Amino acid sequence: MMKEIYLDNSATTALCEAAKDAISAAMECYGNPSSLHPVGQSARALVEQARKDIAATLGVRGTLAAGQLIFTSCGSEADNLAILGTAFAKERRRGGRIITTDSEHPGVESALRLLEKQGFEVIRISTRGGELNWEEYRNAINDRTFLVTMMMVNNETGAVYDLKRAFAMAKAKNRDIVTHCDAVQGYLKCRFTPALLGADLVAISAHKIHAPKGVGALYVSPEALKRRDIVPTLLGGGQESGFRSGTENLIGIAAFGAAARDGYANLNAHLSHLRDLRDYAQERVSRLPVKLHIPSGERAPHILNFALPDIKSETMLHELSKSGICISGGSACSAHSKNLSRALLAFGVPENEVECSVRVSFGRYNTREDVDQLVSALDNALQHLVRIHR
Numbered sequence: 001m002m003k004e005i006y007l008d009n010s011a012t013t014a015l016c017e018a019a020k021d022a023i024s025a026a027m028e029c030y031g032n033p034s035s036l037h038p039v040g041q042s043a044r045a046l047v048e049q050a051r052k053d054i055a056a057t058l059g060v061r062g063t064l065a066a067g068q069l070i071f072t073s074c075g076s077e078a079d080n081l082a083i084l085g086t087a088f089a090k091e092r093r094r095g096g097r098i099i100t101t102d103s104e105h106p107g108v109e110s111a112l113r114l115l116e117k118q119g120f121e122v123i124r125i126s127t128r129g130g131e132l133n134w135e136e137y138r139n140a141i142n143d144r145t146f147l148v149t150m151m152m153v154n155n156e157t158g159a160v161y162d163l164k165r166a167f168a169m170a171k172a173k174n175r176d177i178v179t180h181c182d183a184v185q186g187y188l189k190c191r192f193t194p195a196l197l198g199a200d201l202v203a204i205s206a207h208k209i210h211a212p213k214g215v216g217a218l219y220v221s222p223e224a225l226k227r228r229d230i231v232p233t234l235l236g237g238g239q240e241s242g243f244r245s246g247t248e249n250l251i252g253i254a255a256f257g258a259a260a261r262d263g264y265a266n267l268n269a270h271l272s273h274l275r276d277l278r279d280y281a282q283e284r285v286s287r288l289p290v291k292l293h294i295p296s297g298e299r300a301p302h303i304l305n306f307a308l309p310d311i312k313s314e315t316m317l318h319e320l321s322k323s324g325i326c327i328s329g330g331s332a333c334s335a336h337s338k339n340l341s342r343a344l345l346a347f348g349v350p351e352n353e354v355e356c357s358v359r360v361s362f363g364r365y366n367t368r369e370d371v372d373q374l375v376s377a378l379d380n381a382l383q384h385l386v387r388i389h390r
Contacts, residue, residue, distance in 0.1 A: 050257025130159025130295030158303030
């Protein structure tokens with residue numbers, strides 16, 4: 001049987017042992033966390049332990065305020081709650097200005113397009129080379145600005161945006177501007193806390209950190225809670241302190257908490273491992289006839305993007321699949337879209353290179369041997385496909 005080599009960890013990750021153990025335990029706890037009887041309260045205890053464990057990885061310890069960490073169904077829902085919930089929280093924000101980047105994930109960009117249709121103004125700051133255009137950004141912040149929403153790590157290029165500087169500039173203009181960070185690709189890949197970033201809202205996702213799909217979370221700062229900066233966008237029974245109705249995904253939440261706790265406890269070794277694999281892969285891949293897309297500023301440790309020589313990424317993905325190797329042509333959330341990658345175009349990649357670009361992304365279970373087999377398969381596939389295209 002062919003060995004599968006999975007190098008698409010920015011799309012999703014394999015379950016870690018801590019998450020598997022938590023799932024097994026939570027499956028025996030069938031109560032509804034909102035029920036007041038003992039079975040329900042046992043389920044509630046699992047949810048609250050996970051909430052506490054995840055908050056600790058964000059630098060928040062002790063008693064959490066109601067609504068400080070809201071469980072959602074995924075990172076995209078957390079982003080939607082942050083953006084739409086902020087926009088609709090106060091009447092004076094209607095038609096106001098939102099500042100973002102030109103390379104956001106669809107979970108953010110789609111919500112912003114909806115708001116544009118409703119009369120809100122959205123300013124998209126360019127990110128050529130993987131860095132924010134500071135002149136554009138400085139000029140965009142005005143008296144009508146009420147929200148700055150930016151990703152921490154670009155999911156396709158691995159570029160890390162300097163959100164600490166960006167959020168500080170916004171707060172210096174108006175301390176009531178809400179700052180939102182999509183940290184789905186940065187969580188447990190970059191060292192940060194919401195407090196150090198100056199972030200009011202931070203969205204994270206379970207399945208990017210070796211926990212299951214179907215659960216995410218939104219951190220809300222005590223200051224944002226006090227100002228009532230956000231309102232719910234999903235209504236019903238008032239779960240999650242009234243911010244996100246719907247019965248909690250107990251099994252997913254318990255596994256999320258366990259994976260977060262485990263990942264945070266081993267963060268130094270994990271980040272060093274990812275960085276070693278990325279650098280090793282970059283050195284090996286650079287010997288092939290490809291063009292690397294390297295951010296000019298800070299980089300995440302787990303993502304490598306490069307363009308193939310006049311070979312469509314889809315063609316290469318199918319070719320590598322024959323060898324059991326799984327990589328990506330870009331964001332998994334837009335893999336079925338026929339549009340060119342907005343992130344790579346914003347990065348400055350020419351259109352003809354965008355459709356020939358692939359992404360390799362690493363997780364804790366990958367090895368240098370995986371990289372060697374990837375490079376060997378790439379080399380063979382390039383020679384084979386180039387002959388076909390001549």
